[in-house]
Structure formats: structure tokens, C-alpha cells
Amino acid sequence: MTKLYDNVDHLDTNAYVAYTVEMDVMVVGAGNAGMEAAAAAKEAGASTILIEKEKTINMMRVGLASVGSRAQKAAGVTINKQELVESLAAFAQHNVDQRLLETWADNSGATLDWLEEKRSSSHMVPTSELKLMPW
Numbered sequence: 720m721t722k723l724y725d726n727v728d729h730l731d732t733n734a735y736v737a738y739t740v741e742m743d744v745m746v747v748g749a750g751n752a753g754m755e756a757a758a759a760a761k762e763a764g765a766s767t768i769l770i771e772k773e774k775t776i777n778m779m780r781v782g783l784a785s786v787g788s789r790a791q792k793a794a795g796v797t798i799n800k801q802e803l804v805e806s807l808a809a810f811a812q813h814n815v816d817q818r819l820l821e822t823w824a825d826n827s828g829a830t831l832d833w834l835e836e837k838r839s840s841s842h843m844v845p846t847s848e849l850k851l852m853p854w
């Protein structure tokens with residue numbers, strides 16, 4: 720069976736173009752990351768288009784974890800970054816690139832501060848407890 724892109728050199732791409740728009744930034748996927756990326760690009764002054772393949776947008780999120788956010792500091796929550804990274808890696812049975820966890824631990828606090836500043840409807844309620852989610 721011939722797939723759509725088997726003969727990509729001979730593909731008449733114009734046949735699949737419904738309409739054309741000129742934009743500075745195109746974000747593919749309106750998930751958690753894409754929604755924020757598109758909002759940030761727009762806020763920075765770029766003309767932006769966000770495309771999503773599904774008919775609805777589902778932002779799966781109940782809580783957001785961070786290390787050292789302003790809300791945590793104000794509530795007196797202190798977290799040992801190295802201990803947390805090591806316990807998360809152990810939880811994943813070390814089937815994880817620990818550098819990714821370290822990058823998250825180093826940047827998650829500032830990211831949540833940014834989110835709270837930019838989204839006036841956001842209000843962070845800090846907790847040091849890891850609550851078990853229903854799934």
C-alpha cells in the first residue's frame with residue numbers, strides 16, 4: 720500500500736493546503752506545554768498560531784510540583800533538591816536520565832513564579848505533602 724509520503728519528492732503539497740497564514744511562530748499541539756508556549760510567544764509580541772489535531776483541548780493537571788517557588792518560600796516549605804532528585808530517580812528504578820530531573824529541580828521554582836505572575840487567575844497553594852492522585 721502506498722503511504723501518503725512515500726513519494727514525497729513528487730507530492731503536490733498545494734493539494735493539501737486549505738489556506739495559508741503568515742506567522743512569526745507556529746506551535747504544534749495545544750497541550751500543557753503548547754498552550755503556555757503560544758501564550759508566551761504572543762505576550763512577547765510575536766504573531767502566533769497554535770494548531771491542535773484533536774477537536775477538544777484537555778489540560779491534564781491537578782497539581783504542579785516545584786522546588787523553591789516563591790509560594791513555597793513564603794510558606795516556609797524547604798526541599799532538599801538532591802534528596803528529591805535521588806528519590807525520584809529511585810522511584811523510576813533509575814530508568815531515567817537524572818540530568819532531566821536536575822534540570823526540572825533547578826528551574827521549576829522560577830517557572831511556577833513566572834506562571835503565577837503571568838496568569839493573574841493562578842494562585843499557588845503550596846504543600847510539602849505528596850498527595851496520592853486518584854489514577
Ligand SMILES: Cc1cc2nc3c(=O)[nH]c(=O)nc-3n(C[C@H](O)[C@H](O)[C@H](O)COP(=O)(O)OP(=O)(O)OC[C@H]3O[C@@H](n4cnc5c(N)ncnc54)[C@H](O)[C@@H]3O)c2cc1C
Nearest residue numbers: 747748749750751752753770771772773779780781782783
Ligand atoms: C489523568 C492525568 C492527570 C495528570 N495530572 C497531572 C498533574 O496533576 N500534574 C502534572 O504536572 N502532570 C499531570 N499529568 C501529566 C501531564 O498531563 C502531562 O505531563 C502533560 O500534559 C504533558 O504536556 P505536553 O504539552 O508535553 O503534552 P500533551 O498535554 O500531551 O499535549 C500534546 C498535544 O499535542 C497534540 N498533538 C500531537 N500531535 C499533533 C499534531 N501532529 N498536530 C497537532 N496537534 C498534535 C495532542 O493532541 C495534544 O493535545 C496528568 C496526566 C494525566 C493523564
